[in-house]
Every structure is written in C-alpha cells, then in structure tokens.
Amino acid sequence: MRDYRREFSDFSPVTYLDCAYQGPFPRVTVDRLYRAIELKSRPDRLKAPEYFGLPQRVRGSFARIAGAQPEEIALTTSATQAIGIVAAGLKLDAGDEVVVASSNFPSNLFTWLNLRRKGVTVKVVRPAQDEVTLDQVAAVLTPRTRVLALDWVNYCTGYRLDLAAFGSLIHERGGIFVVDGTQGVGGNPVNLPALPVDAMACAAYKMLLGPYGTGFAYVARNLLPQLDIPVINWYSVVGADDFDSLPKEDFTLIHDARVFDAGETGNFINLHGLEASLEFVEGVTVKEVNTHCRGLLRRLEEGLRARGYLLSEASTPGHESTILGFRASTQEATAELHRRLAANQIEVSLRHRMIRVSPHVYNDEADIDRLLAIA
Ligand SMILES: Cc1ncc(COP(=O)(O)O)c(C=O)c1O
Numbered sequence: 001m002r003d004y005r006r007e008f009s010d011f012s013p014v015t016y017l018d019c020a021y022q023g024p025f026p027r028v029t030v031d032r033l034y035r036a037i038e039l040k041s042r043p044d045r046l047k048a049p050e051y052f053g054l055p056q057r058v059r060g061s062f063a064r065i066a067g068a069q070p071e072e073i074a075l076t077t078s079a080t081q082a083i084g085i086v087a088a089g090l091k092l093d094a095g096d097e098v099v100v101a102s103s104n105f106p107s108n109l110f111t112w113l114n115l116r117r118k119g120v121t122v123k124v125v126r127p128a129q130d131e132v133t134l135d136q137v138a139a140v141l142t143p144r145t146r147v148l149a150l151d152w153v154n155y156c157t158g159y160r161l162d163l164a165a166f167g168s169l170i171h172e173r174g175g176i177f178v179v180d181g182t183q184g185v186g187g188n189p190v191n192l193p194a195l196p197v198d199a200m201a202c203a204a205y206k207m208l209l210g211p212y213g214t215g216f217a218y219v220a221r222n223l224l225p226q227l228d229i230p231v232i233n234w235y236s237v238v239g240a241d242d243f244d245s246l247p248k249e250d251f252t253l254i255h256d257a258r259v260f261d262a263g264e265t266g267n268f269i270n271l272h273g274l275e276a277s278l279e280f281v282e283g284v285t286v287k288e289v290n291t292h293c294r295g296l297l298r299r300l301e302e303g304l305r306a307r308g309y310l311l312s313e314a315s316t317p318g319h320e321s322t323i324l325g326f327r328a329s330t331q332e333a334t335a336e337l338h339r340r341l342a343a344n345q346i347e348v349s350l351r352h353r354m355i356r357v358s359p360h361v362y363n364d365e366a367d368i369d370r371l372l373a374i375a
Pocket of ligand 1: 080180
C-alpha cells in the first residue's frame with residue numbers, strides 16, 4: 001500500500017488528527033508554491049496561457065470532485081463568499097423566508113441572518129440534540145420559504161446529513177437547497193447534479209488540502225437564471241483573455257457559474273498550490289481518502305466505546321464522514337481529556353464541548369492507538 005505519510009511534512013512528535021481545522025499541504029503543493037513564488041519574482045515568466053489557463057484547470061478539478069461540469073463551478077476565496085453569491089443573488093425581500101440550522105458553521109448562518117435587515121424572515125432551527133432533523137425543518141417550512149441552508153457535514157460532530165432527503169423536502173415546497181460542503185467535500189464521494197442541491201459552498205483548505213483563501217461555489221444550471229450579479233468581474237466577460245483589445249462599454253457576460261468567480265481569479269500563487277493539492281486528492285481518489293479515514297475512525301469508535309465515551313451521531317450508519325466527535329460523561333471530563341491529549345502532543349479540536357477527531361491519509365492506526373492510550 002502507498003505510504004501517504006511520506007508525502008507530507010514530518011509531524012513527529014506531534015500526532016495531527018485535526019484536518020477539520022486545517023488540512024496540511026502535501027509536499028507536492030509546497031514544491032509548487034515555491035515555483036509560484038519564483039513566478040512572482042520573475043513576472044516575465046508569467047505568460048498569458050498560464051494566467052488564464054490555471055483557473056480553468058482548477059475549476060475542472062473541483063468539478064470532477066463534485067461530479068459537476070466546470071460551467072457549474074465558480075472559484076471563490078471562501079465558503080462565505082460562495083454562500084453570499086446565492087444570498088445576495090436571490091434578491092430576497094420582506095415576505096420571503098429562509099430556514100437555517102443553529103448547528104451550521106457561521107459561514108452558513110450570518111449571511112442569511114444579515115438578510116433580516118431587509119425584512120427577510122430567517123428561521124433558525126435549533127436541534128434538540130446535536131443534529132437537525134427532517135421533522136424539525138418540515139415544521140417551519142411555509143409556501144414563502146425560498147431557501148433551506150444547511151451544512152453537509154457538521155463541523156463539530158462529523159454527522160453527514162442526508163442531502164437527498166432534505167433537498168427533496170424543500171424542493172417539494174418550491175424552495176431551493178443551499179449546502180455548505182466544506183467539511184464533506186474531498187472526504188466523501190459526491191455527485192451533486194444527481195442530488196436535489198441547488199448550490200454548494202466549499203472552502204478548500206480542509207479535506208482538499210488547499211491553501212487558505214480558496215474554494216468554490218457549485219451553482220446548478222436551474223438556479224443560475226434566478227441569480228442577480230451584483231459585482232462584475234472583468235475576468236468573467238467574453239474576450240477578457242485578449243489583453244490587446246479588452247471589451248469596454250459593450251461587454252458580454254459569460255452565461256454560466258464562472259460569472260461569479262472571485263476578483264483576481266488568476267491568483268497564481270494560491271491557485272498553483274491549490275492545483276497541486278487537488279491533483280494529489282484526485283490521484284489518491286476521494287473514495288480512497290474516505291475508505292482510509294473511515295477505517296481509522298472505526299478503530300477509534302471501538303476503542304472509545306470500550307472506554308465508555310459517548311459518540312456523536314456521526315457513528316450512525318449512513319451518516320458517517322471523515323470526522324468524529326465524542327464526549328466524556330461530563331463537560332469537565334471532556335475538557336480535561338482535551339488538555340491531556342494536547343499535553344501529549346495529540347492535536348484534535350474541542351468544539352462545542354465535544355472532542356473532534358479528523359484524520360486524513362497521512363494518519364495511520366498507530367495515531368489512533370496513541371490517542372486511545374491517553375483516553
Ligand atoms: C462547515 C464549515 N464551513 C465553512 C468554514 C470556513 O468558512 P470560510 O471559508 O467562509 O472561512 C468552516 C471552517 O471551519 C466550516 O467548518
């Protein structure tokens with residue numbers, strides 16, 4: 001079997017099990033970034049085909065990972081920006097309703113809550129336990145509900161939501177389904193066009209191992225015509241690649257998701273690194289990332305159960321991901337375990353009174369056993 005650990009920096013003596021916080025660069029990404037920095041110190045070598053071709057190659061990679069077409073992908077600098085494309089683009093107004101869950105990461109909350117300033121009714125569903133349920137959402141939907149916005153994989157517990165079930169629920173009532181996929185994409189295979197998902201936001205610095213400040217928005221073809229374009233990126237007009245005669249007053253917008261690309265789209269430093277990371281993930285394959293991480297987390301689940309810890313619902317069949325949250329019997333005991341793990345250089349996160357473990361392919365069974373030896 002391929003020794004993935006050698007393809008990353010040496011973490012020893014640290015055991016890094018916190019990819020849900022920051023995915024580390026594979027060595028190939030570090031090398032590529034050095035080359036990108038050289039390009040900036042010698043811009044004479046940065047030619048137009050590189051400048052315009054790189055975003056398209058990255059877009060193609062995102063599209064393959066999401067099961068989508070490149071025309072359905074906008075390059076963004078964050079999940080927040082991707083959600084903003086839809087939240088601003090829909091031009092919601094007084095009388096419109098949006099439904100979100102309090103368990104969403106703030107990227108998928110604040111942009112929606114901000115619409116209250118315009119008179120939009122934003123309903124926040126508060127899960128009774130940790131996860132939002134279909135019944136809870138169904139109970140607050142009305143004929144005025146335009147948007148249901150949820151996270152695919154819960155950033156604390158690792159619970160993977162049933163996109164088909166929640167998407168169908170809102171579609172049956174005529175609304176659209178917006179999903180933050182940041183903690184899911186790259187670790188769980190997905191085929192977005194086959195799902196009732198109208199838009200997905202994703203930051204690329206976690207399971208996709210990309211640089212901070214990169215990500216994408218998936219905009220389904222049926223949603224595109226409903227979205228206003230508040231900001232025109234000069235890069236997203238027909239003929240933008242012809243520096244010699246750039247369009248001026250009579251420009252034509254590109255008629256697909258590329259029209260929402262972040263400004264300075266050809267950010268060659270970040271995108272070079274991102275391209276290498278995405279090539280790495282595609283080379284390993286998302287399926288293999290998932291199989292590897294799930295194997296490790298199953299080992300962890302068994303060990304934690306045997307020691308009496310309480311596992312999150314991410315251990316429920318059909319809802320697993322590459323993240324697992326767990327608790328000790330009391331909040332103090334959970335915090336104390338987190339301190340002990342940190343003292344033993346085992347890097348995991350404490351999120352909403354839960355310890356969150358999130359491996360990637362550089363982790364192995366010995367990492368899990370080191371954690372269990374302390375727990
Ligand atoms: C589910 C989820 N969405 C988004 C983000 C980050 O979002 P942004 O790219 O807007 O900073 C995180 C970060 O932890 C997250 O867990």
